[in-house]
Structure formats: structure tokens, C-alpha cells
Amino acid sequence: MSSTPVTVRRIALVAPVLLLLYGILRFADGLDGDRGNGPLWTIGHLAFFVGMVLFGWLMLALRGMVPQPGRLAAIATVTGLAGVLCFLWVIAGDLSDGFREAAPLPAALEFVGPMLFPVGMLTLFGLLVAARRLPVWTPLLFGAAITAITVNLNLLPFAALAVLAALSPLRRLTQPRPGLTAARN
Incomplete structure (x- = not known):
């Protein structure tokens, strides 16, 4: 899949902002002592x-x-996408009792499945760090954010801000270098 630099920059901003919005709304929803529906x-x-x-x-x-993405990058991507699908399945079940009853997530995947997402993401970050395309703090900050969410879901807004910061190098990574455009002309 080929994504334009602008698309990657937007996704690296919008995805964690949506996670932040979820965390804030989740917190606000629980202020009355009842969370849900x-x-x-x-x-x-x-x-x-x-x-x-x-x-x-x-x-x-x-x-x-x-x-030179090889097998490890492919395995990391498939693993991470499997985690994303598990998250989507759980979210769909949270939004629809009918979906949850008709297609419950298998018990073995309830915790392990969504954790495949950060495993895949952290592996891809590691490959990009090894290639000197991302700073070492990107996977460290992302991992800390995931750990915070795992420890206490109420830390979600802070974790989303950490993910936003962790993804910030992608905004520079995908921008064309100023001198390259002029040198090609």
C-alpha cells in the first residue's frame, strides 16, 4: 500500500486525537457514576x-x-492488523448488544487479541528505528502509553497525548526535504 506523505501526516495526527476524544468522552460519561449507553x-x-x-x-x-521490508515487517503488519480487527470487534460489541450477542469475540481473544495491535506497531517502529528513520523515543513513548492504558483505562487521555507525541516524528519523516526538490529541477 502506498500512502502519500500528506495522508500519513494527517493519520498520525487524527488517529491519536480521536483516541484522546474517546478518553475525554469516556471520562465525562462516567462523571455521573454510570458509564455507558x-x-x-x-x-x-x-x-x-x-x-x-x-x-x-x-x-x-x-x-x-x-x-527493504522483509518477513518481519510483514508479520508485524499482519499481527498489528489482527489486533486492530479485535479492537474493532470489541468496540462494535460495545456499541451494539445485538452484535455482541450474535458474534461474541472468542474468550481467548478478548485480552490477547487487542494486544496484537501494539506488538505489531512497536515492531514496525523498531524496524524504522533500526533504519534510522525514527528516533528511539518513538517506540518507547508509544509503549509507555499502551502500558498506561493497560494498567488503568482512566489514563486514556494522557496515553493518547503520549501517542500523539510518539507519532510526531512521522510528520517530519514523510515531509520532502527542501533541497531535494530544487536539486531535481
Whole structure:
């Protein structure tokens, strides 16, 4: 899959912002002591759903940025996308009792499945760090954010900001270098 630099930059911004929106709406929804099945819950979960779709798209773009992507990049991408699909399945079940009852996520995938997403993402980040295309703090910050969410879901807004910061080098990575355009003409 080939993504334009502008698309990658936008996804690297919008996906974590949607995660942040979900975290904020989730927090606001719980202020009355009851979380779920209201407009904040629904809007937050829709933002989370779209954000995860964008993270999947970003993962495909990251694989394309790995110089000489081999089996490890392919395995990381497939693993991460499987995690994204598990997240989408869980979110769809949260949004629709009918979906959850008709197509429950297998018990073995309830926790392990979504964790495949960060495993794939961190592996792709590692390959890009090894290729000197991303700074070493990108996977470290992303990993810390995922750990925070795993420890306490209420840390989601802070974790989303950490993911936003972790993805910030992608905005520079995909921008054309000023001197290259002039040198080609």
C-alpha cells in the first residue's frame, strides 16, 4: 500500500486525537457514576472505532516506509492488523448488544487479541528505528502509553497525548526535504 506523505501526516495526527476524544468522552460519561449507553458513550466509541481504522491504515503505511521490508515487517503488519480487527470487534460489541450477542469475540481473544495491535506497531517502529528513520523515543513513548492504558483505562487521555507525541516524528519523516526538490529541477 502506498500512502502519500500528506495522508500519513494527517493519520498520525487524527488517529491519536480521536483516541484522546474517546478518553475525554469516556471520562465525562462516567462523571455521573454510570458509564455507558448514552450519547457520550456512543460518540466516544465511534471516535475510538474510526481512530482504530486509521491506526490500521497507518500501520500499512509504516510497513511501506521500512527500507527493504522483509518477513518481519510483514508479520508485524499482519499481527498489528489482527489486533486492530479485535479492537474493532470489541468496540462494535460495545456499541451494539445485538452484535455482541450474535458474534461474541472468542474468550481467548478478548485480552490477547487487542494486544496484537501494539506488538505489531512497536515492531514496525523498531524496524524504522533500526533504519534510522525514527528516533528511539518513538517506540518507547508509544509503549509507555499502551502500558498506561493497560494498567488503568482512566489514563486514556494522557496515553493518547503520549501517542500523539510518539507519532510526531512521522510528520517530519514523510515531509520532502527542501533541497531535494530544487536539486531535481
